[in-house]
Amino acid sequence: MHHIVAPTDTADALLLQRRGCELGYIVQTVEQGRRADMPDAATVASCWQAGAAIMLPGLLxxxxxxxxxxxxxxxxxxxxxxxxxxxxxxxxxxxxxxxxxxxxxxxxxxxxxxxxxxxxxxxxxxxxxxxxxxxxxxxxxxxxxxxxxxxxxxxxxxxxxxxxxxxxxxxxxxxxxxxxxxxxxxxxxxxxxxxxxxxxxxxxxxxxxxxxxxxxxxxxxxxxxxxxxxxxxxxxxxxxxxxxxxxSTFWLALGKQILMDELIRFVGDKHNCHEIERLLPDTDARKQLHALMTDRCALSAYMDEFDHELVEAIMDRSASFTGQLVKHGYGFLLTPGxxxxxxxxDLERCVWHSVIALDDExxxxxxxxxxxxxxxxxxxxxxxxxxx
Ligand SMILES: [Fe+2]
Structure with a gap:
């Protein structure tokens, strides 16, 4: 639905930036059909039960x-x-x-x-x-x-x-x-x-x-x-x-279990080695991160700790990880209405979300x-x- 693109294609591209951290670009969707449709009641009910985010476009x-x-x-x-x-x-x-x-x-x-x-x-x-x-x-x-x-x-x-x-x-x-x-x-x-x-x-x-x-x-x-x-x-x-x-705001919003799947996939992909080294320069920190990704219960509990810097570094400061979530359909561009x-x-079935303001005011x-x-x-x- 929304795509992270190379900075050379900036005609409709919006820079995702939060507190000085650049998280890539998103193409503002202007074409018909690229915005989410209004879901029916059955879809809303099943998404709600499954703990997934649901967008209701232009409703207000x-x-x-x-x-x-x-x-x-x-x-x-x-x-x-x-x-x-x-x-x-x-x-x-x-x-x-x-x-x-x-x-x-x-x-x-x-x-x-x-x-x-x-x-x-x-x-x-x-x-x-x-x-x-x-x-x-x-x-x-x-x-x-x-x-x-x-x-x-x-x-x-x-x-x-x-x-x-x-x-x-x-x-x-x-x-x-x-x-x-x-x-x-x-x-x-x-x-x-x-x-x-x-x-x-x-x-x-x-x-x-x-x-x-x-x-x-x-x-x-x-x-x-x-x-x-x-x-x-x-x-x-x-x-x-x-x-x-x-x-307008840009959101990443997805159920916790899916977010854990995405983290495990990202950390396990050797193409992301350099990005993870950049985010976590300390060798021990990276070892701990890799260990967490092999133990789902430990990862889940760690995410619920107040200080969860090892995964926060990826979830909140990586343009690559943001791009992966957008590619998999968990990015939402919200405009008035x-x-x-x-x-x-509960802690296992809840929507985790992050927000980036997009406008000049x-x-x-x-x-x-x-x-x-x-x-x-x-x-x-x-x-x-x-x-x-
Ligand atoms: Fe919130």
Missing amino acids: DLQPWQAEVEQSHRLMETTLETAEVSPLLEQQPYSDRLSTHFPLVASSFEEHDEQAIEKVYFDAEVNAKGETACVAEELWCKASWLSFIEADASLRYRFSFGMECMEDVAADPARQKWAGRLCDAIFPESAVITENRVIIDLLKPVLGGMPAFVERIVYFNAPNGGAQMHHDVERGHDGVVYGQISG DVLLMPQR PGEALSFAVRKHNAQKANIEESQIEKP
């Missing part, structure tokens, strides 16, 4: 949300300029959108977290019979840099609640729902995913019920930015829905985790309120 109708998308771009630019978020959220249009249900209660510059810009706390309130009641506390929107690299201006706004890394967010679907509503209030264009009939109808059978969009992140991937190869497995959600809102579904069932993307809506726990509160 962004036209009705242009004003909101432009406003979000301004929010991102001002966050970049001022390295603050709360003063912006106290101005229009945010003060109006937030005032009814989400009083801003506190803010923190998160001195302990070098990547953090600002974390802004809100309560959720409802008004019933003339009385205001607080229904969820300590919801937050946290703006963070995506990397420590000065030349990478990528940032994200993450929505959750309670003590980060300590709270079992999955155990509180009602509060999860309110954190999602807070995201709706600040980024109303979220509705292109959360109220998308096609996405809901595709996810319902695979989740076994109505989807709830939780643990939301709004990304602005800047030139030279993106994300290294990783998975998003977490207790309490089944996968991630990614929607490209503006700008495209969606990528990434099941994340930051583009917006929505990345929402999905789980089956828990009617019993979340509906009691919801039935009492109208949507903000």
Whole structure:
């Protein structure tokens, strides 16, 4: 579908570059039929069960949300300029959108977290019979840099609640729902995913019920930015829905078992000797890498370690390996309106993915985790309120 080409053919070629590391070229597909077709429901269900990435091309109708998308771009630019978020959220249009249900209660510059810009706390309130009641506390929107690299201006706004890394967010679907509503209030264009009939109808059978969009992140991937190869497995959600809102991104996305097959194939191919020597100049490191490729269980466990430099060198810094994955059909070029579904069932059956920003300025993307809506726990509160 997409091909890495020699740099001499640069007419339609885009350089894949992340944090100073060049990962080859990709030909922008312009010909009919070279873009993925919209898969049918049976294909989506079988791919989801198999833990494979699924692209839904051109699905999102962004036209009705242009004003909101432009406003979000301004929010991102001002966050970049001022390295603050709360003063912006106290101005229009945010003060109006937030005032009814989400009083801003506190803010923190998160001195302990070098990547953090600002974390802004809100309560959720409802008004019933003339009385205001607080229904969820300590919801937050946290703006963070995506990397420590000065030349990478990528940032994200993450929505959750309670003590980060300590709270079992999955155990509180009602509060999860309110954190999602807070995201709706600040980024109303979220509705292109959360109220998308096609996405809901595709996810319902695979989740076994109505989807709830939780643990939301709004990304602005800047030139030279993106994300290294990783998975998003977490207790309490089944996968991630990614929607490209503006700008374009290049993705490698594939199930973990296939990724291991590809690594084993790459390391075992003698044509890649020089590339592996370049990536891992230390002889012992290369010996360890080759040993890992002979023991699938050890490789799988190693990939799940926080530090997995031996395979990270190949997955994130090799144009040859990127080319191999693209050749085998695991490269995706996402433009505004495209969606990528990434099941994340468990550590063995999950989609690993890496992202590269392609444009000259930051583009917006929505990345929402999905789980089956828990009617019993979340509906009691919801039935009492109208949507903000
Ligand atoms: Fe991810």
